[in-house]
Amino acid sequence: MQRTDLVVQADDPVLKSEIVAELVKQLRALDTYDTQKDWSNLQVIDPLVLTKERKQAIPIIGDPDEITLARVKAYYNALATLIEKKSGLMAVPVINLTHEGFGRAFVIVGKLLVVDKTLRDVHRFGFASLAKLDEEVTKLLDKALGLIGQYSEVANA
């Protein structure tokens, strides 16, 4: 299944960012049935961009499907991998969701919670643009690395 309704532009500078690269890797890793084997990186990352139009096309209430859940997992896996790369410490992503798509996501380093997000409406998971995705991940990374620096004994426990 090739996507024909792409919203990400081929010249989007964020496409070449470390964050998108890691996220594409994680999305491909979770594509168990190789349905995205022939997709470009742009095609793989594109569904994470939820423009206003795309968002309006999704019902407000709904259960997340397997593909959406895989995207949420890929996102927190990528975040944990980036934290691990930058801190040199093992980072473990934990996602706790009800089947209605409510719950929490954590990233744990040692005994320290470095990411703690409440999840809701996971069936509408996505970002307004790649720039917004990059901004959000950068914010979470900065916060996580700040906590690791501040409480390094706990992060190393």
Next chain:
Amino acid sequence: MQRTDLVVQADDPVLKSEIVAELVKQLRALDTYDTQKDWSNLQVIDPLVLTKERKQAIPIIGDPDEITLARVKAYYNALATLIEKKSGLMAVPVINLTHEGFGRAFVIVGKLLVVDKTLRDVHRFGFASLAKLDEEVTKLLDKALGLIGQYSEVANA
């Protein structure tokens, strides 16, 4: 459904412990369909005791059923409640399990992981005796409260 094959003795001193009291409360709270409404505390706690004979009756490999999962949840809810009571800080239990019964259980206080257990073979969840249950919970509580004391800034974060 009344249990007739009880292994806990009515005069077991641990029956009156704070731990068993909390666990019974949690088990009753998760008994959505009131199937245990007329059970005594002894009857409610009894299934958590997995004697050698009971353990042998359970297949080595198996998926945990809803009732067993409710017991695991009750156990970590009780543990979190006791940590909360003793520390005065909010403690959040998090259980992450595959449907095969493998995963991890955490209790989080602030940004501090105070309990971190690997779960396996959850379909055989239980303790050799009430004394063993009490011993295990006491050990986890001591460790959690020790961590909270040591890293109080993180626990209060």
